[in-house]
Amino acid sequence: MDMQIIVTDPDALAAARRAVDAELDAIDAAASRFNPDSEINGLTRSGRPTEVSELLAELLGAALAAAQQTDGDVDPTIGARLIDLGYDREIAAVNSAVPLAVSVSRAADWSMIRLDGRTAAVPLGVVVDLGSTAKAVAADRCAARAHRITGAGVLVNLGGDIATAGDAPGEGWQVLVCDGDDEPATTVALSPGVAMATSSTLRRRWRRGRRALHHIVDPRSGWPAEPVWRTVSVVAASCLKANTVSTAAVIRGWRALDWIRAQGLPARLVDSDGIVHTLGGWPAEHSGGRR
Template structure:
């Protein structure tokens, strides 16, 4: 599977009060490492930057231990392997609850239960072919969202089902890191986990200008931005089979959109809505979906 979507984490923050107190700002501290399976960096202008960056890194690692499909010991991986998870973490329940809300609002277009389809496509394309109609039908029959049961004591699903939160977890993690930094007394923060989350404005004033890959830019202040592209991540080297699968057909998203960018109060919501929007047939359908969520807006929908 080829991953050609830009994925990294960048956090830029300024210490609250330094600009107005007359105090000299501390030199920028830059932490570099790996987060969400990609290169990551955190840049902070703060006297305790090193300690704060360490706490943010630890929080990212903790959340990966919940959501990652690449770690066999993660809560999500264990749920997929055993079809049940006792005493699930609150973060997993919260993320799945939001996923269910977007699932219903999108008429089933956004569906975290497409993991068996993902696995099928990855296996067949890596072998030089593509799934047959019968294989797609069998994968789709393993169970949809209605086969999932969410409870504080246990998450359970039908045998053969599998979940992926790739269309929402990056945004959710951005929200959690923003909350951590805000609790540290920081303001004027921009976080990029593949989705953007802005707290406040730029340290020098004004909204954060975030450029869109499809052209143009969005000014962010106390908002989140997510962009999804049907061919942003592909299963094959030729770029024919995109990563956003339609649960209603089992096929990759129809080649309608080059990229769709959504803003919302939270990065998790923006992430899920931008993914679902790539499965909408026209701009009117995207706008109708986004209008169901207070504070959300479609900033750009570039045709393929």
């Protein structure tokens, strides 16, 4: 995962990096599907109500809230289907010549997860993938922790999930919005405390047999969402909120335009033809895009 840390005080960078590394290590230990010893994997293996850490309870709560807010479009119980599709290890090692099975079984959904305070339960056989929402929460937590420790203004970018804390530079946080050399690009200024998330059908891609796949799966079909959108970028008060909307927008396709408008959130969507759609007072673009 690409990571960037920017601080308003250069002397604070080393301490900010230590804070971010500590936060990411804790979240990996709590919630990584790829870490066999993670707390979430232990919970799913137990199949019974278990008291979990405050961190895992927060991450599970965020995932369930995202599922509820998107009517199940962002669903943390798609883990088994991701494994079926071949995403069973870190993305760099996923490609396989083995043909892809075409059958899809819908055996789980987010409502099967129970969370009461710090007591959580996941039925046996349900594989939880907190991926998208956990990375967004991580960005929010990393920025807040680095600012709390250093007192500096901080921007943290975790693979397109961007969170800020504290004061911004005088011209705002200058962020390049682009996801590939051939994609339309622009630079926007983010205000202090504002977050942005970009969801993409161009990243985290792999092949099974002859079929190209990506990681944003429609829970209802069990297949990667149709690539109506190459990228969706959303600005919100938290990276979790921005990521929830950007991920659901990829799954909703063209229906996402009216849905985002109704929420009044600034957004930039690039369709499969490279045409840019901006909504909800998307920040002023400071440099011309490129193709």
